Amino acid sequence: MTPILEVEQIQTFIGQYHILHDVSLQAEQGSITALLGRNGAGKTTTLKSIMxxxxxxxxxxxxxxxxxxxLRTFKIAQLGIGYVPEHRAIFRDLTVTEHLILAERKRGDLRRRGDLIFSLFPDLQRLERLLGSQLSGGQQQMLAIARALVxxxxxxxxxxxxxxxAPVIIEQMMRAITALSEHTTVVLVEQNFxxxxxxxQAYYMLDDGRTVDHGTMTALRGNPQLIQRYLGAA
Ligand SMILES: Nc1ncnc2c1ncn2[C@@H]1O[C@H](COP(=O)(O)OP(=O)(O)OP(=O)(O)O)[C@@H](O)[C@H]1O
Structure with a gap:
């Protein structure tokens, strides 16, 4: 099967700083792929490079x-790639519904996609009229993902x-991301191993701006030395 996303040996600079030296990865359609690595390994920069x-x-x-x-970022997004940035970027003074309407690319997107979005995040329907500032961290994260799916x-x-x-909200988030992967391929940066x-299903390990290892998540779970070496925890 051809991967939906292929990143081949990219090098990225931010200003004068050489951040990504050699990052390669692939994501199979319908899968969830995790980018792992310590703080500063280059995970966020990899997502920003794709976008x-x-x-x-x-x-x-x-x-x-x-x-x-x-291609310019808006063109990349138009091809069908959604991006949920690290700090969620929720507007304090907009309601849940207003966030979703603002995320429309074409008129009627929310009408077409609403059933899917509210089946993944039923709480958002209940919270429709609340402002961004009134949402909990977990609710803001759900809204940030929902917005990318409009x-x-x-x-x-x-x-x-x-x-x-909190752990109980993380469980909820895990269920939602698993369910959404039936509709959309997911590439995830995550510190929480x-x-x-x-x-x-798959992982890529980044270290100092390089892909140093990759494989199935099952294989990684069976390799505590590798987890210890690159993540410092088994
Ligand atoms: N705007 C910038 N200017 C200079 N250096 C930057 C900039 N943004 C990121 N970096 C550096 O690039 C490296 C990779 O950062 P990046 O945010 O991609 O790492 P990360 O793996 O996502 O880490 P974290 O989990 O801490 O977010 C770090 O050393 C960081 O300090």
């Missing part, structure tokens, strides 16, 4: 067989969905 926010200087990124590096999305990049959330390993 064209920090465009790679060399290497190739293909989505559904089409080369996308070099336009037709084939691939969703999610940066640290568990960040700052327990969460990443429970829901992902």
């Amino acid at each position: 064209g926010l920090t465009p790679p200087q060399t290497g190739v990124i293909r989505f559904a067989g089409q080369r996308i590096n070099g 336009p037709e999305t084939q691939l969703l990049l999610i940066d640290e969905p568990s960040e700052g959330l 327990r969460m990443a390993s429970a829901i992902s």
Whole structure:
């Protein structure tokens, strides 16, 4: 099967800093793939490179067989790639519904996608009229993911969905991401290894801006030395 996302040996600079030296990864359609690694390994920069926010200087990124590096971010998004950034970017003074309407790319997106979104995140329907500032951290994270699903999305990049959330909310988030992967391929950055390993089928390990290892999550769970070496926890 052809992967929906292929990243081949990208190198990314931010200003004068050489951040990604050699990152490669692939994501199979319908799968959840985790990008793992310590703080500063380059996980967020990899997602931003795919979105064209920090465009790679060399290497190739293909989505559904089409080369996308070099395209502007809005073009990349229009092809069907959603991005949920690390700090959620929820507006304090907008309601849940207003966030979802703002996320429409074409008129009627929310009408077409609402059933899917509210089946994944039923709480959001109940909270429709609440402002961003009135939502809990978990509810804000659900809204951030829901917003990325309003336009037709084939691939969703999610940066640290568990960040700052209580264990019971993380469980809820894990169920929602697993359910949404039946509709959309997911690439996930996650520091919480327990969460990443429970829901992902494949992993890529990043260290100092390089892909140093990859394989199935089952194989990684059976390799505590590797987990210890790159994540510092087994
Ligand atoms: N705007 C920037 N200017 C300079 N250096 C940056 C910038 N953004 C990121 N970096 C550096 O790039 C490296 C990779 O950062 P990145 O955020 O991609 O790592 P990460 O693996 O996602 O880590 P974390 O889990 O801490 O977010 C780090 O050393 C970071 O300090």
